[in-house]
Amino acid sequence: MEHEGASMLRDGVLLLGFALAFVLLFRRFGLGATLGYLVAGAVVGPQVLGLVGDAEQMIHIAELGIVMLLFVVGLELDPSRLWRMKTAIFGLGFAQVAACGLAVSAVIYFAASYPLAAALAIGLPLGLSSTAQVLPMLQSSGRLRTPFGERAFAILLFQDLSIIPLITIVAAMSADQAGAGAEAGMPGWQLALVTLATIGGLIAAGRFVLRPLFRLIGHLNEREMFVVAGLFTVLGSAWVMEWLGLSTALGAFIAGVMLASTPYRHELEADIEPFRSILLGLFFLAVGMMLDLNAIAENPLFVIMMAVALIAVKSAIILGIGLAVGMAWRSALALGLLLSQGGEFGFVLFTQAREGGLISSEVASLFGAIVTLSMATTPFLMMAASRMRQPASKGSKREGPSSRGRNDGAGALVIGFGRFGQTVAQLLVAAGVRVTLVDSDVEQIDVAQEFGSKVYYGDGTRLDLLRQAGAGEANLIVFAIDRDQLEPELLHGVKEAFPGAGIYVRAFDRRTLIKLSDAPIDHSVREVMESAVAMGRAALDGLGVSLTEIDRAESIYRERDQERLKMQTDAGDLRAAKDMIFTQQAADSEAMGRDEAG
Secondary structure, eight states: OHHHHHHHHHHHHHHHHHHHHHHHHHHHTTOOHHHHHHHHHHHHSTTTTOOSOOHHHHHHHHTHHHHHHHHHHHHTOOHHHHHHTHHIIIIIHHHHHHHHHHHHHHHHHHHHOOOHHHHHHHHHHHTSOOHHHHHHHHHHTTOTTSHHHHHHHHHHHHHHHHHHHHHHHHHHHOSOHHHHHHHHOSOHHHHHHHHHHHHHHHHHHIIIIIHHHHHHHHHHTOHHHHHHHHHHHHHHHHHHHHHTTSOHHHHHHHHHHHTTTSTTHHHHHHHHHHHHHHHHHHHHHHHHHTOOHHHHHHSHHHHHHHHHHHHHHHHHHHHHHHHHTTOOHHHHHHHHHHTOSOOTHHHHHHHHHHHTTSSOHHHHHHHHHHHHHHHHHHHHHHHHHHHHTSBGGGTOOBOOOOSSGGGTTOSEEEEOOSHHHHHHHHHHHHTTOOEEEEESOHHHHHHHHHTTOOEEESOTTOHHHHHHTTTTTOSEEEEOOOSSOOOHHHHHHHHHHOTTSEEEEEEOSHHHHHHTTTSOOSEEEETTHHHHHHHHHHHHHHTTOOHHHHHHHHHHHHHHHHHHHHHHHHHTOTTTTGGGSOOHHHHHHHHHHHHHHO
16 A cells, blocks of 8 residues: 555656656747647656556546536636527537538548448547647637637537437447447437436526535635535536536536626636646646557558548538638638547547447557547647738738728827727727727737727837838827837837827836836826726725815825826836835824824
């Protein structure tokens, strides 16, 4: 027993050490963490160094990472938003699963000459994508809540729902009907009814059990109990679904949706996130360890060609579906590449098909290697898609700003179309001002297009691009760029080149204003200044302070802040005039002085 514990510690150290090294290396070269985990697992596993074994047992534990991932995603989708997505889930999702599964099955049937049942048992699972790989990519890029991200998520969610009928189909085709039937547990129509009933039960439990439970824990103010209750919720919902032979990830997702509109959503998300991240990393390590390099070595051409065929077929079909529902071709292509890989549920269905006598162990290992290889290509495919969406100077046809045609006589140029720039632009357009928008973030441009805004690609700190965008005829140039990117020399150059345009600047903080103090700026705003003042006014109003006193407090604060900023600028020191900052200690001392004087 003691030796077993030492062995587990040794395996854990090796796995985490290799994962740390490879993920840092792959992140450094922009290849993503997923590929780093896969390669680390392959290197440390039995096929290469043989330092850690028993990948199958580890992957069963690590699959909890997928469960927690779906729970966290569910927390971000309240029931009303999920209902709004129903057409995308059952329309796009069904079209993708059916078309891709049947098309891949046909490729396998004709290319490998497998029996039809075996081709379907392999091809239908390959039509599914990797939720564990795709969702973190969407989250890290900030696109999960965009129209593009919602479409991708809708497809992934339907794929999770489709696990149930796919298990039934594989069981029905199995040569060993008795064994397969015992595993499936019940006919497909009964399984569907049980699924609906279970989902209803989870919804009821969320409303009448979980919400009061978290309300009680909130009153107790015990943080560790939130962690315990969060893990209990995830594992409990997953266990109920597993006990009934259903999708554990689907159960966790429903539990997350039921808690999405509660005040405890963010606390739960923060508590679950570390467990999710670690377990997802272990999952990809286990997938890498299970990669059968011998199968690849014995049939390298078949594995590579089949992986290429899988990616090409799925990308082409999803591209076609995306175009059919009105997506721009770049977004449709990106969606196809994003979902082109095989998924983790393929391993589950291959195992069932093998146990049912539909395919051999060698075939299951071979296509497991194909799934892993396809997952490894996804980061590269997304990098290639990003290059395809670069501006014309790099070979693409993305439209840049032009002072001819539609952009002639633009009243204002807004450089930067993030949250700040969007608000400024909408106010200008609402007042009837003609606006030209420029941003250098390609994904932001495509997201803006999906919302109906025309944003041109370009570096708005280049004078030649500003001139091309019509700055010579503009009355106003708004630099709404985030972070501290502007330099005084740039703004002097802009004013000299376009003297008729007012220059308005979004300043990151006081340091930015001090740095740009000599620049020809007509107006500047610290990016959180006005919203913070508005919040302060609202807080005073909530405390019952009179409007006259609120105006007086704001006026005093602004005057003192401007005076302090001037003194800091003159001194070139951020610490100058720090005694002018309003602090509670200073206010208490002043009040005490007044009391003593009185």
